[in-house]
Amino acid sequence: MNAPLAATPRVAQFAGYFDSLDGRELRGWACNLTSPREPVKLHVLLDEQEIGTVICDQLRQDVQASIGVMTPRLGFAFTLPDSVVDGLEHRLGLRFPDRSIVPSLAANDGQIRHEDIVFMLAPRFRFDSFVDGFRAGALRGWVQRVDPASGARLGACDVAIHIDGAPFKQVRADRFRGDVAAAIGGDPNCGFEVAIPRNQRRAGAHRFSFHVIPENVELSGSPVVTSVVDDxxxxxxxxxxxxxxxxxxxxxxxxxxxxxxTPKARHTLGDYDVWAREYFDSLRARVAERRAASGGGADGQPLVSVICPTYKPDMEHFIAAVESVIAQTWTNWELIVVDDGGKSLEVAARLAEYCRADPRIKLLRLRKNVGIAGATNAGIAAAKGKWIAFFDHDDLLVDVALERMFQAAHGLEAKIIYSDEDKIDDAGVFQEPNFKPDFDYRYLLGCNYICHLTLVRADVLREAGDLRAQYDGAQDHDLMLRLTEIVPRDEILHVPEVLYHWRKTPNSTATTVANKQYAVKAGVQAVADHLKRVGHTAEVKALNDITIYDVRWSLQRTPDVTIIIPFKDQIDTTRECVARLLENTDYKHFNIVLVDNWSATQEAADFCQEIVRDKRVSVMPVREEFNYSRLNNLAAAKSQSEFFFFMNNDLFMHDPQWLQIVLSEALAADDIGAVGGKFLYPSGAVQHVGVAVGPNGVATHVHRGLPGNDYGYIGRAVLSHETTAVTAAGMLVRAEAFREVDGFDEVNLKVAYNDVDFCLKLRDAGWRIIQCNDFVAVHHEGLSRGSDDRPEHEARFQEETRHMHVKWGDNPLYLRDPAYSPHFRLEQSYYDLARPGGAD
Known part of the structure; x- marks a missing residue:
């Protein structure tokens, strides 16, 4: 009988370990010793449950050298799920393919242990938040997720709300809260607002609690105990x-x-479709009321030629477009459809039916495709109307569009009429309204904001000349710029009504300009060529490769500028303000007047003695009670400069070109009286890009709290444009204009609204005001004199508010700000919609 064989020790097939756990990132290596070139697949266990696998195929040359295998690709990395970042203990393990344990390399002593590890990860983020409570039928608050490592503040957190311990609703905190961004920075889209349905409103107090999920962190100010019914x-x-x-x-x-x-919810731009449907009912009622008041009827209606170039349109959209013209309540029109060599039998057949049914519809066939400009020109040549309207083959006219345009133009000598517009998707949802300002040449240089619906008198259009094929994609922008060369601005009428729906399809520029990059280049060329024709020297470039354009004027001369800065003590702030001016101003022809309003400290006296050693700086002491208007008026009265730059001592410059930029903007036209800048909070959020005025709140800083790099509403946070007012925290003023309107009102407006009143006086006298968004500075608002919210300031502030209403209450500029749509609320954070209605 043979002797039994001795037992052979088992040779391990796999080698490896995991050597680091960095946050949720697990790293290590593993190798199949019998087949080194074959990547090993490991099993990942969390709390003894397999949550995934990982292939060991990453470079680890350090390991290759130590174990002598042929391949360096034996490393792995695996990211654990978000759920482990909860502050609780978890057990982590890896298994080789034979289910044996993958060892771990201990971080503290470098020893390899054949066991799973226990770890705990504290939540990466902390949360800043506040529950405002229950107002006007809704629960409101905000929350930001703060990354301690980077300091980034993010919005759009998910919040769970409980009523009396029972789940009520989950919401995403992504509503715009400009006040939060202004106060602490970060993402302004961090607010929430939850209406309590009437069927859930019950008498008595209720306990509302708010938690960020999935972290289950309770918001500051939670819980709230309140009644949801006002006694x-x-x-x-x-x-x-x-x-x-x-x-x-x-x-x-x-x-x-x-x-x-009953409290009514406020409409935002996100609610536009709901708002629009109520608005269009109101619009039709108002048009009908005017029609009845004027006697109605078609007598005296001028003929309107609607030009519609088409090339292989979507038939459903094309039919809808034609039907929207047929539905017009203004009956004296002709629709000229120009088939731009499309040769579509379906289109031809349908148009033949339309032409037989309605002689006002006419078809013009081109033998070959000549492009949008050529096709439109052919339509204009065939037009018989006194007015020409431009219409795309897949868009829609509101049924009262033409009638409302002519109602608004009645009794005026308008040669160009344009309306507001919006977009409509394939589901019929109204989106992205373009509520436009009254005619704004500076804004038109930056983008073709006029677009649709536009009517031009036929004789004026023919004088301007044909659309030009070299600008295809921007041919309408080029045409509008050429029209401004022959039509005075007071003969260009804006009708602030939404009368045109731009079709939003996957391939349209309404969806993405990226579909037509040639349009971007054509737009740059159109603006540049126009400026050459009218004698301006300027650099034109597209912003971020889309159809909005930055126009930088060349400085043709170098007038003197006096920079006027009132201050009282606050020497650290004032010193930094002046130092930045002296260091960061390339323009040489300026001087600084520091108006010392009765500073009381030795530090202030030392500063004044020190700063005047620079010949560009002087100090004017004024020992009177604080009166911002008077301080500036006194300094301006002693200056012989052609321009004044009024500024607060908490405005800090960082761009050495700032004064050249703002001055070249003022010199671009003789009727520009003042220029303001784009001012940011230290957090980077917008503090000022223009001021809107009106009787419902006197004035508001539009876009306040928006991220500094945001385009804003239709590009108005990045494009320079005309505005009704700018802040005197940083405002360049032509001295001639300043003296013409007697400067700031130092009797009635000593502190608040003096800059708004001054700008209204300028506008009323015919001067234009430009919001120059190429001039950017940082404004530490409130450092200079504090807030009007304090009790000791309340009475004065209320009186100054009353004065503005009394002085400007009947002025058209104040009743309807021409630079700000009547469809927007004045008292708001970011372009909240006013109640549907119109403005004549």
């Missing part, structure tokens, strides 16, 4: 109910009062 409202409703029982004749009026007591 006063309940009492009023009971009283009204008793009155209705007694006085049936007043029931309709009483119901109106009840409705007025």
């Amino acid at each position: 006063q409202l309940e009492a009023r409703l009971l009283l009204l109910g008793e009155t209705v029982d007694r006085l049936h004749r007043e029931i309709s009026a009483l119901r109106t009062q009840i409705a007025d007591l």
